[in-house]
Amino acid sequence: MTVALHQHPRAFPVGDVILSVENVSLAFGGVKALTDVSFDVREHELRAIIGPNGAGKSSMLNVLNGVYHPQEGTIRLRGREFHDMNSHEAAGLGISRTFQNIALFKGMTVLDNILTGRNLKMRSNFLEQALWWGPARREEIVHRRAVEEIIDFLEIQHIRKTPVGRLPYGLQKRVELARALAAEPTILLLDEPMAGMNLEEKQDMCRFVLDVNDHYGTTIVLIEHDMGVVMDISDRVVVLDYGRKIGDGTPNEVRSNQTVIDAYLGVTH
Amino acid sequence: MATGVGSSSALDARDTFPKLLLHHAKVRGGRPAIREKDLGIWQTWTWKHFADEVRALACGLAEQGFKRGDHLALVSDNRPRLYAMLCAVQCLGGVPVSLYQDSVAAEMAFPIQNAEITHALAEDQEQVDKLLEILPQCPTLGRIYYDDPRGMRHYKQAQLMSYERLLEIGRESFERAPAFVETEIAKGAADDAAAMFFTSGTTGVPKGVVLTHHALIDRSRAAAEFEGLDDRDVVLAYLPPAWIGQNIFSYAQPFVTGYCICCPESAETVMSDMREIGPTYYFAPPRVMEAMLTQVMIRIEDLWWGGRKSFHYFMDVANRVGGRILDGEPVSLWNRLQYFLGEIFVYGPLRNVLGMSRVRVAYTAGEAIGPDLFKFYRSIGINLKQLYGSTETSVFVCIQPNGQVKPDTVGPAVKGVELKFTPQRELLIRSPGLFKEYYKNPQATLEAKDAEGWFRTGDAGYVDQDGHLKIIDRVKDVGALADGTLFAPKYLENKLKFFPYIQEAVAFGDKRDQVCAFINIDMDAVGDWAERRSLTYSGYVDLASREETYALIAECVEKVNADLAREPELANSQIHRFLILHKALDADDEELTRTRKVRRGFVGEKYASLVDALYSGKDSVHIEAKVRYEDGRSGSISADLRIRDVKTFAPAAARAAA
Numbered sequence: 001m002t003v004a005l006h007q008h009p010r011a012f013p014v015g016d017v018i019l020s021v022e023n024v025s026l027a028f029g030g031v032k033a034l035t036d037v038s039f040d041v042r043e044h045e046l047r048a049i050i051g052p053n054g055a056g057k058s059s060m061l062n063v064l065n066g067v068y069h070p071q072e073g074t075i076r077l078r079g080r081e082f083h084d085m086n087s088h089e090a091a092g093l094g095i096s097r098t099f100q101n102i103a104l105f106k107g108m109t110v111l112d113n114i115l116t117g118r119n120l121k122m123r124s125n126f127l128e129q130a131l132w133w134g135p136a137r138r139e140e141i142v143h144r145r146a147v148e149e150i151i152d153f154l155e156i157q158h159i160r161k162t163p164v165g166r167l168p169y170g171l172q173k174r175v176e177l178a179r180a181l182a183a184e185p186t187i188l189l190l191d192e193p194m195a196g197m198n199l200e201e202k203q204d205m206c207r208f209v210l211d212v213n214d215h216y217g218t219t220i221v222l223i224e225h226d227m228g229v230v231m232d233i234s235d236r237v238v239v240l241d242y243g244r245k246i247g248d249g250t251p252n253e254v255r256s257n258q259t260v261i262d263a264y265l266g267v268t269h
Numbered sequence: 270m271a272t273g274v275g276s277s278s279a280l281d282a283r284d285t286f287p288k289l290l291l292h293h294a295k296v297r298g299g300r301p302a303i304r305e306k307d308l309g310i311w312q313t314w315t316w317k318h319f320a321d322e323v324r325a326l327a328c329g330l331a332e333q334g335f336k337r338g339d340h341l342a343l344v345s346d347n348r349p350r351l352y353a354m355l356c357a358v359q360c361l362g363g364v365p366v367s368l369y370q371d372s373v374a375a376e377m378a379f380p381i382q383n384a385e386i387t388h389a390l391a392e393d394q395e396q397v398d399k400l401l402e403i404l405p406q407c408p409t410l411g412r413i414y415y416d417d418p419r420g421m422r423h424y425k426q427a428q429l430m431s432y433e434r435l436l437e438i439g440r441e442s443f444e445r446a447p448a449f450v451e452t453e454i455a456k457g458a459a460d461d462a463a464a465m466f467f468t469s470g471t472t473g474v475p476k477g478v479v480l481t482h483h484a485l486i487d488r489s490r491a492a493a494e495f496e497g498l499d500d501r502d503v504v505l506a507y508l509p510p511a512w513i514g515q516n517i518f519s520y521a522q523p524f525v526t527g528y529c530i531c532c533p534e535s536a537e538t539v540m541s542d543m544r545e546i547g548p549t550y551y552f553a554p555p556r557v558m559e560a561m562l563t564q565v566m567i568r569i570e571d572l573w574w575g576g577r578k579s580f581h582y583f584m585d586v587a588n589r590v591g592g593r594i595l596d597g598e599p600v601s602l603w604n605r606l607q608y609f610l611g612e613i614f615v616y617g618p619l620r621n622v623l624g625m626s627r628v629r630v631a632y633t634a635g636e637a638i639g640p641d642l643f644k645f646y647r648s649i650g651i652n653l654k655q656l657y658g659s660t661e662t663s664v665f666v667c668i669q670p671n672g673q674v675k676p677d678t679v680g681p682a683v684k685g686v687e688l689k690f691t692p693q694r695e696l697l698i699r700s701p702g703l704f705k706e707y708y709k710n711p712q713a714t715l716e717a718k719d720a721e722g723w724f725r726t727g728d729a730g731y732v733d734q735d736g737h738l739k740i741i742d743r744v745k746d747v748g749a750l751a752d753g754t755l756f757a758p759k760y761l762e763n764k765l766k767f768f769p770y771i772q773e774a775v776a777f778g779d780k781r782d783q784v785c786a787f788i789n790i791d792m793d794a795v796g797d798w799a800e801r802r803s804l805t806y807s808g809y810v811d812l813a814s815r816e817e818t819y820a821l822i823a824e825c826v827e828k829v830n831a832d833l834a835r836e837p838e839l840a841n842s843q844i845h846r847f848l849i850l851h852k853a854l855d856a857d858d859e860e861l862t863r864t865r866k867v868r869r870g871f872v873g874e875k876y877a878s879l880v881d882a883l884y885s886g887k888d889s890v891h892i893e894a895k896v897r898y899e900d901g902r903s904g905s906i907s908a909d910l911r912i913r914d915v916k917t918f919a920p921a922a923a924r925a926a927a
Contacts, residue, residue: 011422148308158537160309211420 012217014235015043019064019187019219024073026059026243033059034070034243041187046213047221048230051240052263057223058100060240061189064221065097066090091120096185098176100192100223106165110175113164114150117182118143150178153215154208170201177208181216188212190222194229202226206233227264231255239263280490284459285482287323287360289524291454294320297500297527303349306534306542314349316527319356322349322436326357327450329439330388333412333430337362337456340384340465342410344368344377344400345392347506347532350416350432352520354390359463359482360454366465366477367511374399380467381407384477384708388412390432394420401426459483465708466513466660477708478513478660488663488702489521491684495668496630498550500527503627505548507539513660514634518552521663543624551631555638558653561623562645583611584648591616591648596672616649625651632656632668639767640676647674655679657738661717661724662686663702667738678737688738689723694755695744696730697723729757731838741839746869748779754841756784758869761842764832768825769794773854773861775872776844777880783845785883787872788822789853795821810908813849819913822849826915834918843917846883850876851892851908858897879910888912 020040062068066085128136231251239247241263298317345351358365391397463482467475506519519530533542590604631653646653657679658664669680686700706714729747730740741757748756758776765774772791778784806812830843854860882890893907
């Protein structure tokens, strides 16, 4: 699969470091999920985290998103240090994410699911919303418009009113991306966005990820299994193995890194 | 409400589309002209808005060097901006040329070179990419306007300009010289070329069919008056604009009557958009009609048994009396009561689901429609009718009038059309809607249209007892039996193929004394039928050679024969003998074209021994055949094929029985 990437000057050129992970270690009892991992993410960048099964990729994402709290190390967002950030705070700081196992409301329509992504931006109180009165009404119109723009962007108009549970997997993934975008994140965390997809769905997803980066300038951190996809679309790649960082750099640098090759292909001892 | 049809002298003054636009902007400026669903909400352009947009566009185009007689290519789905551009081009005396959005780049090169197209409107990045790809072969193309700016930020080609920018330039120019467009519109005459359509060109290179304002407006008006269309009608524009029919239904006719067209949000949302809009005037080719019916039937199968039972009960009622009620024929009170209940519980809700609750007039055309399919829609109260026409005739040649709808004819000639037949039964047409010429192809024009203005359709047919035109086949395929009577193989094959059990049929009979046929069973339908009868079989060859299958197919063929016996012209074409082929005809074996049309001549030669057996009176025939598998290997099949005689009917007896 080849995806034409960044043939043109970017509307949002890669900027300064926006998020940095410094010497993070995370353990569940005796199991060390992450050991002394450091890397950074620059603004408007497409950053990938790869590694074999159980390398600690999802744990890393959960740390970034405030679900897990590392025992050691710090996370800085725009220079500010965070220790025990919870996921609600993370969302408030502009970090959105999608999940490896889709976490949508199956019985709700696509439109309503995406609207939930606007939750943090809603200001009117419960009573006003229940009565759909004055400010609540105006507010809903604003949010609905934002959601409709995302629907248009991701080309899912035809399923707008369909309950999510009835959709094929590839489309559910796209809806999840839409919900994450609805929060207008500055950093978007994608946990295996192409897992379980067929080739065509993967190509579509790649295009949407690139478009999001290009159009909204969103900084994207993605975990992915499919090496081809990662190498084609990301700017820089972090490689994890057994919870440790074993490589970091541009796709080409990582590809020629002997330690990485060994981790993926195995070495004779 | 005004209907838009005024005194005849006033009509004469509105003899071009731009003049009609100005008229509507004045008379019904506040009424909706075009709607489009954008970001989930239907947005409306009134006639006044439409006219303002067209004015600005025309000024912009003129600024960009577009001159009278120039051609502009439109590569876009149905969108208000497409139609605005179309009209703007006509304002300046140019000719819009719509191209199919789904053509590949190479297919667009010919029309652009042929018509020396200088400007183009592309809907989005995808279409721009295609045009840029063929730019080296099309040196005349100097300007490409694009509608949707998404993804276009990186494009730096000098030829590109956004629609928005063009509009801006146009508005500035309009401020400077507000009278310019009106003057240009006034220069336009009825006999100017209004549009050009490239025919699909299944035979040879495509030809550009040039149609004048007069031809399009005259036919649109005739059909609109025939059906009583007015500015309260609503149409959903969902077929490719490059097809003449879409242009008629969503441009020419709204300009004549002032009705509103609606553009769906995307190709995938057409069904739900249709439900929201509820069009009153509708067109769909038979394959769309069939796809909708299949969807409905699948959902019915999922119902609980009571729901299913009542659906089938009321569909039986509809099948018996629905069509007659629609045609205003007398029906007994008991039947009316049953139909009334069905209307409440089944037909009404069903029409609603199909988005056809408000449909007053629905057309189907393009290919033969199966009588059962046709009857289904009519029986649930949808006024589905057939029409006959082509690009060269501005569509409307024949339309079935309300109350006189027959599944196998296309109705009498529309006002203004004359029909005539050659001794070979080829249909000739003279009509005010005829095309002006094939662009830059005087040879082809001369072959198609003679000095007296008769257009050769290439279709064979006749006019039946009620004055309805019946098309039977392409002239080149029509032959004669040994006794000189008409033999129209495709007509027979279509009749056979309307049965779900028959996938393909090949009829033989040219210069023979009787008609015989090859049949291909439809594996899914016959397999399902066999399963329900607990009939075991090992595969296609086995199933095709079963006595039970032969009996099933013989029944179908007999029904066709009974039908044919009722038609004096075709009574001799009844099928006397048939055999079921041991394999499905396949494009890989060159038996079908890539568009799945039977290559009758090739099949006849390839299976000459089978044809001989059909005519020799034998009961069975042995065949050894080479087959090519999809992986390139080849093998051979040997089988004994049965040949079966079928009952035929005497013409008079059939009429008595009917």
